Amino acid sequence: MSTHDHRDEFTRSWGRDGPRVAAYVRRHVPSADIQDVVAETFLQAWRRWDDVPEPPIAWLIGAARKVVGNHRRAAGRRTALTDRLVLLSSAAAAADDAGVVAAERQEALRVLAALPDEQREALLLLAWDGLTTAEAAAVVGIRSGTLRVRAHRARQALERGAGDRPLHVRPPRAWP
Template sequence: MDADQFEACWHAHIRRVVAYAERHVGRDASYDVAASTFLTAWRTWETIPSEPLPWLISVARGHVRNHHRSLRRRAGLEQRLELLDTSAATGADTGVTATERAEALRVLAAMPEQDREALLLVAWEGLTTEQAAEVLGCRPGTLRMRLHRARARIESTSSNPLPLSRSVQ
Protein backbone atom coordinates (compact mmCIF):
# COMPACT_ATOMS: atom_id res chain seq x y z
CA MET A 1 0.00 0.00 0.00
CA ASP A 2 1.39 3.34 -1.04
CA ALA A 3 0.02 5.99 1.31
CA ASP A 4 1.17 8.80 -0.98
CA GLN A 5 -0.78 7.36 -3.91
CA PHE A 6 -3.87 6.95 -1.74
CA GLU A 7 -3.56 10.52 -0.47
CA ALA A 8 -3.19 11.82 -4.04
CA CYS A 9 -6.31 9.85 -5.04
CA TRP A 10 -8.20 11.25 -2.09
CA HIS A 11 -7.24 14.85 -2.91
CA ALA A 12 -8.07 14.36 -6.60
CA HIS A 13 -11.50 12.78 -6.10
CA ILE A 14 -12.96 13.55 -2.68
CA ARG A 15 -15.00 16.54 -3.89
CA ARG A 16 -16.60 14.54 -6.70
CA VAL A 17 -17.40 11.60 -4.44
CA VAL A 18 -18.96 13.95 -1.85
CA ALA A 19 -20.92 15.74 -4.59
CA TYR A 20 -22.22 12.43 -5.93
CA ALA A 21 -23.23 11.31 -2.43
CA GLU A 22 -24.81 14.66 -1.62
CA ARG A 23 -27.13 14.38 -4.63
CA HIS A 24 -28.36 11.05 -3.27
CA VAL A 25 -28.34 11.30 0.52
CA GLY A 26 -28.10 14.99 1.40
CA ARG A 27 -25.24 17.06 2.71
CA ASP A 28 -24.87 15.58 6.20
CA ALA A 29 -24.83 11.93 5.16
CA SER A 30 -22.68 12.62 2.08
CA TYR A 31 -19.57 12.93 4.23
CA ASP A 32 -20.27 9.55 5.83
CA VAL A 33 -20.72 7.98 2.39
CA ALA A 34 -17.47 9.54 1.16
CA ALA A 35 -15.60 8.39 4.26
CA SER A 36 -16.92 4.84 3.81
CA THR A 37 -16.00 4.94 0.14
CA PHE A 38 -12.41 5.92 0.82
CA LEU A 39 -12.17 3.42 3.68
CA THR A 40 -13.15 0.73 1.18
CA ALA A 41 -10.55 2.12 -1.22
CA TRP A 42 -7.90 2.01 1.50
CA ARG A 43 -8.73 -1.59 2.35
CA THR A 44 -8.71 -2.74 -1.28
CA TRP A 45 -6.11 -0.39 -2.72
CA GLU A 46 -4.30 -3.09 -4.67
CA THR A 47 -7.45 -3.88 -6.71
CA ILE A 48 -8.38 -0.33 -7.70
CA PRO A 49 -8.05 0.43 -11.43
CA SER A 50 -5.59 3.02 -12.69
CA GLU A 51 -8.48 5.46 -13.28
CA PRO A 52 -10.14 5.29 -9.84
CA LEU A 53 -13.03 7.76 -10.18
CA PRO A 54 -15.56 5.39 -11.79
CA TRP A 55 -14.64 2.73 -9.26
CA LEU A 56 -14.98 5.21 -6.38
CA ILE A 57 -18.40 6.36 -7.63
CA SER A 58 -19.49 2.74 -7.92
CA VAL A 59 -18.42 2.06 -4.34
CA ALA A 60 -20.12 5.28 -3.20
CA ARG A 61 -23.27 4.10 -4.96
CA GLY A 62 -23.22 0.94 -2.87
CA HIS A 63 -22.81 2.96 0.31
CA VAL A 64 -25.72 5.19 -0.77
CA ARG A 65 -27.89 2.07 -1.16
CA ASN A 66 -26.81 0.90 2.29
CA HIS A 67 -27.73 4.30 3.70
CA HIS A 68 -31.19 4.15 2.12
CA ARG A 69 -31.71 0.60 3.40
CA SER A 70 -30.77 1.73 6.87
CA LEU A 71 -33.25 4.60 6.67
CA ARG A 72 -36.01 2.22 5.55
CA ARG A 73 -35.26 -0.16 8.41
CA ARG A 74 -35.30 2.70 10.88
CA ALA A 75 -38.58 4.06 9.49
CA GLY A 76 -40.08 0.57 9.66
CA LEU A 77 -38.96 0.17 13.25
CA GLU A 78 -40.37 3.58 14.16
CA GLN A 79 -43.65 2.68 12.49
CA ARG A 80 -43.84 -0.64 14.36
CA LEU A 81 -43.06 1.14 17.63
CA GLU A 82 -45.80 3.67 16.93
CA LEU A 83 -48.31 0.94 16.13
CA LEU A 84 -47.34 -1.02 19.22
CA ASP A 85 -47.48 2.11 21.35
CA THR A 86 -50.96 2.93 20.04
CA SER A 87 -52.23 -0.57 20.68
CA ALA A 88 -50.56 -0.72 24.10
CA ALA A 89 -52.25 2.54 25.09
CA THR A 90 -55.60 0.73 25.13
CA GLY A 91 -54.36 -1.92 27.57
CA ALA A 92 -55.97 -2.21 30.99
CA ASP A 93 -52.79 -2.52 33.08
CA THR A 94 -52.32 0.91 34.65
CA GLY A 95 -49.60 -0.35 36.99
CA VAL A 96 -47.03 -0.43 34.20
CA THR A 97 -44.49 2.36 34.40
CA ALA A 98 -43.56 4.37 31.37
CA THR A 99 -40.06 2.90 31.28
CA GLU A 100 -41.36 -0.67 31.49
CA ARG A 101 -43.78 0.08 28.68
CA ALA A 102 -41.06 1.65 26.53
CA GLU A 103 -38.81 -1.36 27.16
CA ALA A 104 -41.60 -3.76 26.20
CA LEU A 105 -42.29 -1.88 22.99
CA ARG A 106 -38.60 -1.77 22.09
CA VAL A 107 -38.20 -5.52 22.58
CA LEU A 108 -41.41 -6.28 20.68
CA ALA A 109 -40.47 -4.04 17.77
CA ALA A 110 -37.07 -5.72 17.46
CA MET A 111 -38.56 -9.22 17.26
CA PRO A 112 -39.02 -11.01 13.96
CA GLU A 113 -42.53 -10.33 12.66
CA GLN A 114 -43.73 -13.94 12.97
CA ASP A 115 -42.57 -14.31 16.57
CA ARG A 116 -44.02 -10.93 17.59
CA GLU A 117 -47.37 -11.68 15.96
CA ALA A 118 -47.58 -15.08 17.67
CA LEU A 119 -46.82 -13.50 21.02
CA LEU A 120 -49.32 -10.67 20.58
CA LEU A 121 -52.12 -12.97 19.42
CA VAL A 122 -51.75 -15.06 22.56
CA ALA A 123 -50.81 -12.35 25.06
CA TRP A 124 -52.84 -9.34 23.94
CA GLU A 125 -55.66 -10.92 21.97
CA GLY A 126 -56.14 -13.81 24.39
CA LEU A 127 -56.20 -16.52 21.74
CA THR A 128 -55.21 -20.09 22.51
CA THR A 129 -52.20 -21.48 20.69
CA GLU A 130 -54.52 -23.46 18.44
CA GLN A 131 -56.56 -20.35 17.57
CA ALA A 132 -53.45 -18.25 17.00
CA ALA A 133 -51.99 -20.98 14.78
CA GLU A 134 -55.18 -20.96 12.73
CA VAL A 135 -55.01 -17.17 12.35
CA LEU A 136 -51.39 -17.36 11.19
CA GLY A 137 -51.97 -20.37 8.96
CA CYS A 138 -49.46 -22.62 10.69
CA ARG A 139 -49.48 -25.70 12.88
CA PRO A 140 -49.90 -25.35 16.64
CA GLY A 141 -46.41 -26.82 17.13
CA THR A 142 -44.96 -24.13 14.88
CA LEU A 143 -46.78 -21.46 16.84
CA ARG A 144 -45.50 -22.87 20.14
CA MET A 145 -41.94 -22.67 18.75
CA ARG A 146 -42.50 -19.02 17.76
CA LEU A 147 -43.82 -18.29 21.25
CA HIS A 148 -40.80 -20.02 22.76
CA ARG A 149 -38.42 -17.90 20.65
CA ALA A 150 -40.31 -14.72 21.53
CA ARG A 151 -40.23 -15.51 25.25
CA ALA A 152 -36.55 -16.40 25.07
CA ARG A 153 -35.83 -13.10 23.33
CA ILE A 154 -37.73 -11.23 26.03
CA GLU A 155 -35.79 -12.97 28.78
CA SER A 156 -32.44 -12.38 27.11
CA THR A 157 -32.98 -8.69 26.32
CA SER A 158 -34.73 -7.42 29.39
CA SER A 159 -33.84 -7.45 33.05
CA ASN A 160 -37.49 -6.86 34.00
CA PRO A 161 -40.42 -9.02 32.93
CA LEU A 162 -42.32 -7.31 30.15
CA PRO A 163 -45.86 -6.10 30.84
CA LEU A 164 -47.55 -8.29 28.27
CA SER A 165 -49.76 -10.83 29.95
CA ARG A 166 -49.45 -13.46 32.63
CA SER A 167 -50.09 -16.12 30.00
CA VAL A 168 -46.84 -15.19 28.27
CA GLN A 169 -44.48 -15.24 31.25
Template sequence: MDAEQFEECWHTHIRHVVAYAERHVGRDAAYDIASATFLTAWRSWDVVPSEPVPWLISVAHGHVRNHHRSRRRRGTLEQRLALLDKASYAGPDASVTATQRAEALAVLAAMPEADREALLLVAWEGLTTAQAAEVLGCRAGTLRMRLHRARARIEASPDLFSPLTRSAQ
Protein backbone atom coordinates (compact mmCIF):
# COMPACT_ATOMS: atom_id res chain seq x y z
CA MET A 1 0.00 0.00 0.00
CA ASP A 2 1.37 3.33 -1.03
CA ALA A 3 -0.23 5.91 1.25
CA GLU A 4 1.16 8.82 -0.75
CA GLN A 5 -0.42 7.56 -3.98
CA PHE A 6 -3.73 7.03 -2.22
CA GLU A 7 -3.62 10.51 -0.71
CA GLU A 8 -2.84 12.02 -4.11
CA CYS A 9 -5.75 10.07 -5.62
CA TRP A 10 -8.06 11.31 -2.91
CA HIS A 11 -7.03 14.95 -3.31
CA THR A 12 -7.29 14.75 -7.09
CA HIS A 13 -10.62 12.91 -7.39
CA ILE A 14 -12.68 13.54 -4.25
CA ARG A 15 -14.64 16.41 -5.85
CA HIS A 16 -15.47 14.26 -8.85
CA VAL A 17 -16.79 11.41 -6.67
CA VAL A 18 -18.76 13.80 -4.43
CA ALA A 19 -20.31 15.48 -7.49
CA TYR A 20 -21.35 12.11 -8.90
CA ALA A 21 -22.83 11.03 -5.57
CA GLU A 22 -24.61 14.35 -5.07
CA ARG A 23 -26.40 13.96 -8.41
CA HIS A 24 -27.76 10.61 -7.24
CA VAL A 25 -28.37 10.91 -3.50
CA GLY A 26 -28.32 14.62 -2.67
CA ARG A 27 -25.84 16.70 -0.76
CA ASP A 28 -26.46 15.19 2.68
CA ALA A 29 -25.58 11.62 1.68
CA ALA A 30 -23.00 12.46 -1.02
CA TYR A 31 -20.14 12.76 1.44
CA ASP A 32 -21.04 9.42 3.01
CA ILE A 33 -20.98 7.82 -0.44
CA ALA A 34 -17.62 9.45 -1.22
CA SER A 35 -16.19 8.30 2.11
CA ALA A 36 -17.36 4.74 1.50
CA THR A 37 -15.94 4.85 -2.02
CA PHE A 38 -12.50 5.92 -0.86
CA LEU A 39 -12.59 3.42 2.00
CA THR A 40 -13.19 0.72 -0.60
CA ALA A 41 -10.31 2.14 -2.65
CA TRP A 42 -8.05 2.12 0.40
CA ARG A 43 -8.91 -1.49 1.17
CA SER A 44 -8.51 -2.53 -2.49
CA TRP A 45 -5.65 -0.27 -3.48
CA ASP A 46 -3.84 -3.10 -5.28
CA VAL A 47 -6.65 -3.40 -7.85
CA VAL A 48 -7.26 0.33 -8.41
CA PRO A 49 -6.15 1.09 -11.96
CA SER A 50 -3.68 3.81 -12.83
CA GLU A 51 -6.59 5.89 -14.20
CA PRO A 52 -8.86 5.56 -11.15
CA VAL A 53 -11.86 7.78 -12.06
CA PRO A 54 -13.97 5.14 -13.85
CA TRP A 55 -13.18 2.62 -11.12
CA LEU A 56 -14.04 5.13 -8.37
CA ILE A 57 -17.30 6.09 -10.08
CA SER A 58 -18.17 2.41 -10.47
CA VAL A 59 -17.58 1.84 -6.76
CA ALA A 60 -19.56 4.98 -5.92
CA HIS A 61 -22.38 3.68 -8.13
CA GLY A 62 -22.51 0.50 -6.02
CA HIS A 63 -22.66 2.54 -2.82
CA VAL A 64 -25.43 4.70 -4.31
CA ARG A 65 -27.44 1.55 -5.11
CA ASN A 66 -26.91 0.28 -1.55
CA HIS A 67 -28.05 3.66 -0.23
CA HIS A 68 -31.25 3.52 -2.30
CA ARG A 69 -31.96 -0.08 -1.23
CA SER A 70 -31.48 0.89 2.39
CA ARG A 71 -33.87 3.83 2.04
CA ARG A 72 -36.50 1.60 0.40
CA ARG A 73 -36.22 -0.97 3.20
CA ARG A 74 -36.47 1.75 5.82
CA GLY A 75 -39.49 3.24 4.06
CA THR A 76 -41.18 -0.15 3.86
CA LEU A 77 -40.56 -0.75 7.54
CA GLU A 78 -41.90 2.70 8.42
CA GLN A 79 -45.05 1.98 6.37
CA ARG A 80 -45.55 -1.35 8.16
CA LEU A 81 -45.08 0.30 11.53
CA ALA A 82 -47.58 3.02 10.65
CA LEU A 83 -50.15 0.45 9.53
CA LEU A 84 -49.65 -1.65 12.65
CA ASP A 85 -49.82 1.42 14.86
CA LYS A 86 -53.01 2.58 13.18
CA ALA A 87 -54.59 -0.86 13.49
CA SER A 88 -53.55 -1.55 17.09
CA TYR A 89 -56.02 -1.08 19.90
CA ALA A 90 -55.20 1.76 22.28
CA GLY A 91 -58.25 1.59 24.55
CA PRO A 92 -58.37 2.57 28.20
CA ASP A 93 -57.46 -0.94 29.37
CA ALA A 94 -54.24 -1.04 27.36
CA SER A 95 -51.43 -1.78 29.82
CA VAL A 96 -48.56 -1.17 27.41
CA THR A 97 -46.50 2.00 27.68
CA ALA A 98 -45.74 4.07 24.59
CA THR A 99 -42.15 2.80 24.51
CA GLN A 100 -43.23 -0.81 24.88
CA ARG A 101 -45.86 -0.28 22.18
CA ALA A 102 -43.27 1.10 19.75
CA GLU A 103 -40.91 -1.79 20.50
CA ALA A 104 -43.73 -4.31 20.08
CA LEU A 105 -44.72 -2.80 16.74
CA ALA A 106 -41.11 -2.93 15.58
CA VAL A 107 -40.88 -6.64 16.45
CA LEU A 108 -44.16 -7.31 14.64
CA ALA A 109 -43.10 -5.30 11.60
CA ALA A 110 -39.82 -7.22 11.35
CA MET A 111 -41.61 -10.59 11.22
CA PRO A 112 -42.23 -12.32 7.91
CA GLU A 113 -45.64 -11.19 6.67
CA ALA A 114 -47.20 -14.67 6.78
CA ASP A 115 -46.17 -15.23 10.42
CA ARG A 116 -47.29 -11.76 11.49
CA GLU A 117 -50.65 -12.11 9.76
CA ALA A 118 -51.26 -15.51 11.37
CA LEU A 119 -50.53 -14.07 14.82
CA LEU A 120 -52.65 -10.97 14.29
CA LEU A 121 -55.63 -12.94 12.98
CA VAL A 122 -55.61 -15.13 16.08
CA ALA A 123 -54.53 -12.54 18.68
CA TRP A 124 -56.16 -9.32 17.48
CA GLU A 125 -59.05 -10.57 15.40
CA GLY A 126 -59.92 -13.40 17.79
CA LEU A 127 -60.13 -16.10 15.11
CA THR A 128 -59.49 -19.75 15.87
CA THR A 129 -56.56 -21.40 14.13
CA ALA A 130 -58.98 -23.15 11.75
CA GLN A 131 -60.69 -19.85 10.89
CA ALA A 132 -57.38 -18.03 10.43
CA ALA A 133 -56.12 -20.86 8.20
CA GLU A 134 -59.24 -20.51 6.07
CA VAL A 135 -58.73 -16.75 5.76
CA LEU A 136 -55.11 -17.24 4.67
CA GLY A 137 -55.92 -20.18 2.39
CA CYS A 138 -53.61 -22.61 4.13
CA ARG A 139 -53.95 -25.76 6.22
CA ALA A 140 -54.43 -25.50 9.98
CA GLY A 141 -51.07 -27.22 10.51
CA THR A 142 -49.36 -24.57 8.39
CA LEU A 143 -51.04 -21.83 10.38
CA ARG A 144 -49.98 -23.42 13.68
CA MET A 145 -46.37 -23.49 12.40
CA ARG A 146 -46.60 -19.79 11.50
CA LEU A 147 -47.98 -19.02 14.96
CA HIS A 148 -45.17 -21.02 16.53
CA ARG A 149 -42.53 -19.05 14.59
CA ALA A 150 -44.18 -15.73 15.44
CA ARG A 151 -44.38 -16.60 19.13
CA ALA A 152 -40.76 -17.75 19.12
CA ARG A 153 -39.72 -14.30 17.85
CA ILE A 154 -41.80 -12.66 20.54
CA GLU A 155 -40.30 -14.70 23.37
CA ALA A 156 -37.13 -12.65 23.07
CA SER A 157 -39.08 -9.73 24.56
CA PRO A 158 -41.92 -11.24 26.66
CA ASP A 159 -42.69 -8.05 28.62
CA LEU A 160 -43.75 -6.31 25.43
CA PHE A 161 -46.32 -8.85 24.38
CA SER A 162 -47.76 -10.48 27.48
CA PRO A 163 -51.37 -9.44 26.69
CA LEU A 164 -50.92 -10.35 23.00
CA THR A 165 -49.49 -13.81 23.58
CA ARG A 166 -51.98 -14.69 26.31
CA SER A 167 -54.91 -13.93 24.02
CA ALA A 168 -53.29 -15.78 21.12
CA GLN A 169 -52.88 -19.08 22.97
Protein backbone atom coordinates (compact mmCIF):
# COMPACT_ATOMS: atom_id res chain seq x y z
CA MET A 1 0.00 0.00 0.00
CA SER A 2 1.39 3.38 -0.93
CA THR A 3 1.94 6.09 1.64
CA HIS A 4 -0.89 8.09 0.07
CA ASP A 5 -3.35 5.15 0.28
CA HIS A 6 -2.12 4.46 3.80
CA ARG A 7 -2.81 8.06 4.82
CA ASP A 8 -6.24 8.14 3.13
CA GLU A 9 -7.43 4.93 4.81
CA PHE A 10 -6.15 6.13 8.18
CA THR A 11 -7.93 9.48 7.70
CA ARG A 12 -11.19 7.68 6.85
CA SER A 13 -10.80 5.53 9.95
CA TRP A 14 -10.21 8.62 12.10
CA GLY A 15 -13.46 10.18 10.88
CA ARG A 16 -15.49 6.98 10.97
CA ASP A 17 -14.10 5.22 14.07
CA GLY A 18 -12.80 8.13 16.14
CA PRO A 19 -16.20 8.96 17.70
CA ARG A 20 -16.76 5.30 18.65
CA VAL A 21 -13.31 5.06 20.23
CA ALA A 22 -13.98 8.32 22.10
CA ALA A 23 -17.31 6.95 23.36
CA TYR A 24 -15.50 3.87 24.68
CA VAL A 25 -12.79 5.98 26.33
CA ARG A 26 -15.40 8.35 27.84
CA ARG A 27 -16.59 5.51 30.09
CA HIS A 28 -13.11 4.92 31.48
CA VAL A 29 -11.31 8.22 31.98
CA PRO A 30 -12.22 11.73 33.13
CA SER A 31 -13.48 13.97 30.33
CA ALA A 32 -10.33 16.10 30.45
CA ASP A 33 -8.26 13.04 29.39
CA ILE A 34 -10.46 11.66 26.59
CA GLN A 35 -8.73 13.48 23.72
CA ASP A 36 -5.28 12.44 24.94
CA VAL A 37 -6.25 8.77 25.17
CA VAL A 38 -7.94 8.79 21.74
CA ALA A 39 -4.93 10.57 20.21
CA GLU A 40 -2.54 8.03 21.73
CA THR A 41 -4.72 5.19 20.44
CA PHE A 42 -4.66 6.54 16.89
CA LEU A 43 -0.93 7.28 17.13
CA GLN A 44 -0.37 3.60 17.91
CA ALA A 45 -2.64 2.68 15.00
CA TRP A 46 -0.72 4.96 12.63
CA ARG A 47 2.59 3.39 13.63
CA ARG A 48 1.20 -0.10 12.99
CA TRP A 49 -1.36 0.63 10.27
CA ASP A 50 -0.20 -2.24 8.06
CA ASP A 51 -1.02 -4.66 10.94
CA VAL A 52 -4.44 -3.17 11.74
CA PRO A 53 -7.25 -5.38 10.39
CA GLU A 54 -10.18 -4.19 8.32
CA PRO A 55 -12.55 -3.07 9.75
CA PRO A 56 -10.27 -1.52 12.38
CA ILE A 57 -12.84 -0.71 15.11
CA ALA A 58 -12.25 -3.78 17.30
CA TRP A 59 -8.47 -3.31 17.06
CA LEU A 60 -8.82 0.38 17.90
CA ILE A 61 -11.01 -0.26 20.94
CA GLY A 62 -8.60 -2.97 22.07
CA ALA A 63 -5.72 -0.52 21.73
CA ALA A 64 -7.74 2.16 23.55
CA ARG A 65 -8.36 -0.30 26.37
CA LYS A 66 -4.61 -0.74 26.80
CA VAL A 67 -3.97 3.01 26.61
CA VAL A 68 -6.65 3.55 29.28
CA GLY A 69 -4.92 0.99 31.50
CA ASN A 70 -1.57 2.71 31.02
CA HIS A 71 -3.20 6.07 31.66
CA ARG A 72 -4.71 4.86 34.93
CA ARG A 73 -1.45 3.36 36.12
CA ALA A 74 0.51 6.48 35.23
CA ALA A 75 -1.95 8.68 37.07
CA GLY A 76 -2.12 6.30 40.02
CA ARG A 77 -5.89 6.53 39.81
CA ARG A 78 -8.11 3.85 41.32
CA THR A 79 -11.68 4.00 40.13
CA ALA A 80 -14.24 3.48 42.91
CA LEU A 81 -17.94 2.76 42.46
CA THR A 82 -18.86 6.42 42.67
CA ASP A 83 -16.23 7.39 40.08
CA ARG A 84 -17.56 4.78 37.66
CA LEU A 85 -21.11 6.01 38.25
CA VAL A 86 -20.11 9.59 37.40
CA LEU A 87 -18.32 8.48 34.22
CA LEU A 88 -21.20 6.27 33.11
CA SER A 89 -23.71 8.98 33.90
CA SER A 90 -21.87 11.57 31.83
CA ALA A 91 -21.43 9.09 28.97
CA ALA A 92 -25.15 8.32 29.02
CA ALA A 93 -26.31 11.93 28.90
CA ALA A 94 -29.95 11.68 27.95
CA ALA A 95 -31.04 12.83 24.53
CA ASP A 96 -34.14 15.00 24.23
CA ASP A 97 -36.15 12.07 22.90
CA ALA A 98 -34.82 9.43 25.33
CA GLY A 99 -38.02 9.44 27.38
CA VAL A 100 -36.24 8.06 30.43
CA VAL A 101 -37.11 9.50 33.80
CA ALA A 102 -34.00 10.77 35.58
CA ALA A 103 -34.56 8.58 38.64
CA GLU A 104 -34.87 5.43 36.51
CA ARG A 105 -31.77 6.39 34.57
CA GLN A 106 -29.76 6.93 37.75
CA GLU A 107 -30.94 3.58 39.14
CA ALA A 108 -29.99 1.82 35.90
CA LEU A 109 -26.56 3.43 35.96
CA ARG A 110 -26.11 2.55 39.64
CA VAL A 111 -26.84 -1.12 38.91
CA LEU A 112 -24.59 -1.03 35.83
CA ALA A 113 -21.74 0.58 37.79
CA ALA A 114 -22.09 -2.04 40.54
CA LEU A 115 -21.46 -4.93 38.13
CA PRO A 116 -18.07 -6.62 38.28
CA ASP A 117 -15.70 -4.88 35.86
CA GLU A 118 -15.45 -7.79 33.42
CA GLN A 119 -19.24 -8.22 33.21
CA ARG A 120 -19.87 -4.49 32.73
CA GLU A 121 -17.14 -4.31 30.07
CA ALA A 122 -18.58 -7.29 28.15
CA LEU A 123 -22.09 -5.87 28.19
CA LEU A 124 -21.02 -2.37 27.16
CA LEU A 125 -18.77 -3.56 24.35
CA LEU A 126 -21.73 -5.44 22.88
CA ALA A 127 -24.63 -3.14 23.66
CA TRP A 128 -23.01 0.27 23.73
CA ASP A 129 -20.09 0.01 21.33
CA GLY A 130 -22.00 -2.24 18.93
CA LEU A 131 -19.23 -4.81 18.56
CA THR A 132 -19.94 -8.41 17.65
CA THR A 133 -19.24 -11.08 20.24
CA ALA A 134 -16.06 -12.06 18.37
CA GLU A 135 -14.86 -8.44 18.15
CA ALA A 136 -15.62 -7.76 21.82
CA ALA A 137 -13.85 -10.96 22.85
CA ALA A 138 -10.80 -9.91 20.82
CA VAL A 139 -10.79 -6.50 22.53
CA VAL A 140 -10.73 -8.10 25.97
CA GLY A 141 -8.44 -10.96 24.93
CA ILE A 142 -10.79 -13.84 25.77
CA ARG A 143 -12.77 -16.50 23.89
CA SER A 144 -16.17 -15.57 22.44
CA GLY A 145 -17.92 -18.11 24.67
CA THR A 146 -16.41 -16.55 27.78
CA LEU A 147 -17.55 -13.12 26.68
CA ARG A 148 -21.08 -14.41 26.03
CA VAL A 149 -21.20 -15.84 29.56
CA ARG A 150 -20.02 -12.54 31.06
CA ALA A 151 -22.61 -10.56 29.10
CA HIS A 152 -25.35 -13.03 30.07
CA ARG A 153 -24.45 -12.75 33.76
CA ALA A 154 -24.40 -8.97 33.47
CA ARG A 155 -27.89 -8.96 31.92
CA GLN A 156 -29.16 -11.25 34.69
CA ALA A 157 -27.70 -8.95 37.34
CA LEU A 158 -29.29 -5.93 35.68
CA GLU A 159 -32.66 -7.67 35.62
CA ARG A 160 -32.34 -8.61 39.31
CA GLY A 161 -31.31 -5.04 40.13
CA ALA A 162 -34.30 -3.63 38.32
CA GLY A 163 -36.85 -5.77 40.12
CA ASP A 164 -40.11 -5.61 38.17
CA ARG A 165 -39.13 -2.44 36.27
CA PRO A 166 -37.24 -2.65 32.98
CA LEU A 167 -33.94 -0.79 32.92
CA HIS A 168 -33.52 1.65 30.05
CA VAL A 169 -29.83 2.33 29.47
CA ARG A 170 -29.27 3.58 25.94
CA PRO A 171 -26.13 4.67 24.12
CA PRO A 172 -25.60 8.43 23.93
CA ARG A 173 -26.33 8.48 20.18
CA ALA A 174 -26.81 6.16 17.26
CA TRP A 175 -23.73 5.37 15.21
CA PRO A 176 -23.89 5.86 11.44
